[in-house]
Amino acid sequence: MLPRKGKAIEGVDTSSLVGLHAAVYRAQQQRLGQAPRDLPAAASIGRGRDLFATRNRGVDERDERVRESEARAQERAGSSLARKSELYAQLMRGSAAEDALGSAADESLVDWGRKQCARATLVSADMERDAERRAWERDAAAEVERGGPPSAAVERNSSVKRFLDEVVQDTAAERERAAVERTQRDRERATRSELIASKRAALKRARVEAGRATGMQ
Structure with a gap:
């Protein structure tokens, strides 16, 4: 036979039971001649400590290296583009590539002299x-x-x-x-x-x- 379900006492709930246990605890402490101590609240555990504040020590260093590498790559691309633009502009004006930009003309894969002749005789x-x-x-x-x-x-x-x-x-x-x-x-x-x-x-x-x-x- 299953035990009967206990009857609820009117005016007594979970919060009142907690208060009753606290009152019994204080009475026992007073009887023993000790001052009652407040139990630590669960919400206070770990208070003042940000779990997400700490980061891996190598993250910031790696991010810094990535930013520096991207900056150097962008700088190289910009200088190369400027050099090619200057070479193209001077060759279009008819300037000698060797006199204008020195060995930069040898690095170019385009035969600008032939390109000029082909443009002049394009028929x-x-x-x-x-x-x-x-x-x-x-x-x-x-x-x-x-x-x-x-x-x-x-x-x-x-x-x-x-x-x-x-x-x-x-x-x-x-x-x-x-x-x-x-x-x-x-x-x-x-x-x-x-x-x-x-x-x-x-x-x-x-x-x-x-x-x-x-x-x-």
Whole structure:
């Protein structure tokens, strides 16, 4: 048989029991002739001590080293960028790289001299061929006016002109062939589309006729 649950005493709760124990403790201390001492509160344990105040001794030193390393890397990057910018500016003005920046030009991976020449003579292949054709025509016209035999330059330009004419003819032939092939592909595509459309129409008619036959039955 389980024991009965104890009845609650009216007016007595947990706080009153704690107060009762405290009163009994004080009475016992007075009977023994000792002054009652207050028990230390749990909240006072560890008071005044910040557990998060202490840090690893190496954390601050490591952070300082990281900040110094980042500062040095940023300084090196800035100086390198400034040096490259100065080199580029002076080379664009036409200054000699060796006189302007000494050995800094040797460290550059860009051939600035070639870059300047390429920029100054930046013409397409079509423009070069057109210029050669015009030069040949001028030389040929001058020889005809003088009435003399064609010079070596004219003969050389004549061979160049024949080569250019062949290139133009080959290009035209390739374009014509590509156009013919494109037209043929378009026709084949149109034929396939018409065939597919006719097959779909025939299938649709067959389904309609089959449905009618089923309804008549």
